[in-house]
Amino acid sequence: MPSHLSADRSAAQPPGRGSVEALISQARRLKGDVDAVRRDAHRDGSDPQERWQRALYDLALHQLADLDAHLGQLRDGPAPLPPAAETKSAPVAPRPGSLLSRVGSAEWNLLTDEASWSGELYQILGRDPATPPLSLDELPSVVVDEDRAMLTAMVTDCLIDARHIDGEFRIVRPDGEVRAVHIMGEPVLDTDGSTSSMWAVLRDVSELRRSQKAVSETRDSLQRHEHRAQTEHRLATELQEAVLPPWRGLLRLPHQGPETLDLAAHCLPSSTSALIGGDWYDALELPDGQTLLSVGDLTGHGVAVASGMATLLGAVRGMAMAGTEPGQLMSWLNQLLDATVQPALGSAVCCRYHPGTRTLTWAQAGHPAPLLFRGGTGRRLPTPGGVLLGATSGASYEQAEETLEPGDLLLLHTDGLVPAHNVAQTVNRLLDLAPHFGRVRTAQECVRIVVKEFGETEREDDACVLVAKVV
Template sequence: MASHLHADRSAPQPPDRGTLDALITQARTLRGGLDAVRRGAGGNAGDGAGTDPGVAGADPRTRWQRALCELAVHQLDDLGSQLDQLREGMPPEAPRAWPTADQPPEETSARTPGAAYGTPPASHHGKPSQLVGRVGSAEWNLLTDAVAWSAELYRIFGRHEEDGPLSLDELPSWVVAEDQPGLAAAFTDCLVDGRAIDREFRLVRPDGSVRTVHMVGEPVLDDEGSTASMWAVVRDVSELRRSEHAVRESRDSLQRERHIAQTERRVAVELQEAVLPPWRGSLRFPHGDERTTGALDLAAHYLPSASSALIGGDWYDAMELPDGAALLTAGDLTGHGVTATSGMAMLLGAVRGMALAGVEPGALMGHLNQLLDSSAQPSLGSALCCRYEPRSRTLTWAQAGHPPPLLFRGGVGSVLRRPEGVLLGVTSGATYGQRTEQLRPGDLLVLHTDGLAPDDAPGAPTGRGPGSGTPRQPALHAGSARMLRLAARFGAAGSAQECVRAVAEEFADREREDDACVLVARVTP
């Protein structure tokens, strides 16, 4: 059989792409408008301020407006990047988030330098402005050593106004040791080379809490072009950075989970393809002279679930035994993924081994039940095992909570009466009966697992399924009910492979939640 599974599938595109496109357009429009405001905040010739940093005469209000515009530009750039990543799917790098919070930024201990990047509170329902954080301003006059701080800057530093502002020499001592060299270099570049400051650092407040702040500053030049003072706008971005860290952790965790799931699926697919018979077209038992009376024309098909997310423990098998008989079997083990497929491989190997040893179907089911019951990882399973004698055209079969075989004869389908048998692994020491059916030339036998259709499928008789009905009046499985409606197509088919094709067309259901297997055996004339 050709490969019926694919280990990898493309990730689906994120929903509401049109809505995201509209948001991206709005963000770009807002970004353009902000650029115009920023140019206006840079001043004009009339007020003595220029658009370039460090122009002499820029008043504090203009510098404040320009700094706020710079901070807003940073936020809009981040937002645009986030929306682009959301539209395209999971980004290759950690996204920058702009969530909301309903509480003030959570303070962290100074004992751990990286604590300012801790996980944010689990619930965020507040206003976006709360995440933006407090914004304060400062100016250091290099000629008079005067320092001016806004009231909000004192609150950011956790410092009392009566204690006065910090000088440029005192400020680095409030910064986490790892960030001090970078801050000192930024001050030197600003005061000596006239470069603007745009930097983040972590400061340690008197109460021991650590805050992450973003500083934007510029030198103020005198009429001779020398640096007279330095001003800065400082924003508390602690909560924002914690939220970004949480987003990165969530993204990394999601990628790890996807990788694990993809790897598990690939292993499960490879294991299942290695165990299930790789048939291509029909198979004939017994092999050899095609004129053999009572030979079987065989074909099988695996039907994946609608989602194809995980591989189940369904199996089918057909094998010619040493005495000329044929083994036909189908089954299903609970669960999905590698655990289910490895358990399926164990059961199928046990079935083959016992059948080769001449164990009858009923006794074989008892041994399988004991095997599952004593397994290190207990699970439940259903199984169907048939032994076909081509010379006498007799079918001896047993089942363990499994849908019984369907027999199609003369264009009419029927369900074979089930012998006694409970699900594998339900109880220790369970006994399993077996029945013998006399087949005729042209008869068609269909074995399937219970994932073909949900039990509440339209038109299907009600009932709990084959594992719960009594041997005399078993509930008809929904998949069996739909299969019986294919009797006319089976009757007109010229081979078992054509019958399998009809089954694949009938059960190509998008809503099927589980995978399934079908094995068709046709008694040749």
């Protein structure tokens, strides 16, 4: 149940770019202030309390540097996907100061062989505060095998070469839990320049490392997903371009006696999705001198849908070349889609134009009817019965006929020209273009008018339009 404190408040919104810039400026100012205080407080380092304070200043500076970097990532947004050859991401190197966690301190006196631990260090290592602290020789006993050599090398460099310690190793607590510990330390030199003791600040960074790993894995997953989506889009686009007619504008079929068709078509891409849909258009001259016109839409997006669209379009062409009438052709298309392994739905219009009689014979499967424009007016052709392809087994499809006249313009389209696939709105807007269509001479000019009318529409899906003008 939501808290009563938030019942009357709207959810917090992510900060805008200006807000993030302000946070970055504040973080950098704070980092400068902390660094100034740290320099002012620096003395000779002989006092353990002073060393502890200086170590905390260093940790705070590390933390603020990380905060600055993270805010910069928030401001700039996700990094772009690298080229395909470089999509394997390099692991993110952990930064040794991110997110201050439990911090403990220790000092090992080399002259007296005594060790002093803070209570927080006992908690980090999971040890009983009543037990004596581990000596430098005993410390590797709680470190995982793979990290012991690294810890030993850091300690040796500190004691012998007076080098600062800044590294990370994993420890195994008495309960068996493995924790990541970051150590920062330095030697304390005696008056003769020899190392008399070593102090260190140790911080439990286990949660930070888990968070970094989760962020890295999520980023890698997003990059793989984006790369896969880009690859699928490219394949779907190539497949669509391979199977659709090799024209996006004017196409004149060979003369068929005194009458012929002037054809033009266009595919309008989705404005809200980069995925390729299953829309198609097609015009094909048949062996008997007739012309096949078809448009259709297979539901869904991506490579599988584009492949299914190619299969349907190939079937339409093959059956039409064999002389199959539109009604029977739709029935067999329905059986084909019904028999596919992956269920799918599709809609289509299939027309055969007889140039000798100027007769259009057509059938549809759950698809908007063709629009006929004549003399500056337009109308929707009476629709023969027919359900969506793949919706039911054994469906039958009716045919209709329409006699065309010279100058007639036939417009076939899919239902994605307007948002939410509003067929009635699409048809009304197309019919309103009738006066413009009445003044043009070519099918290509009609297509340009449609593209101008619908080109800027916020479409949720691809859409196709095919225009055939009787000349």
